[in-house]
Amino acid sequence: MATNNYYNAEDLAKFGNISDFQKEMGDKFFAWYGEVFKESALSAREKSLIALAVAHAVQCPYCIDAYSSDAFEKGWSEAQMMEAVHVSAAIRGGASLVHGVQMMNKVKKIAM
Secondary structure (H helix, E strand, O other): OOOOOOOOOOHHHHHHHHHHOOOHHHHHHHHHHHOOOOOOOOOOOHHHHHHHHHHEEEOOOHHHHHHHHHHOOOOOOOOOOOOHHHHHHHHHHHHHHHHHHHHHHHHHHHHO
């Protein structure tokens, strides 16, 4: 049975193909991406959990799939991964709420 979804999980495997239409920029991106995820001040394991949380914040289904697998393979538990998702949601929700101050300032100004 065929489904018609915008998101196609099989496309994640094609990520490397983004260089096809612009090799120089694609190569630069992948070189930078590789550097970002190398062991440094943060371990590759820690970066994986951060990436999972950010994937949820930016709501990228491809990133969520990739970093769910990566984080699990790097030894994060289901509870730790879900807690990272909750941290992401709290930051995202807080970002919306703090912008409420802008609304309140505007309303106070026009209500005078």
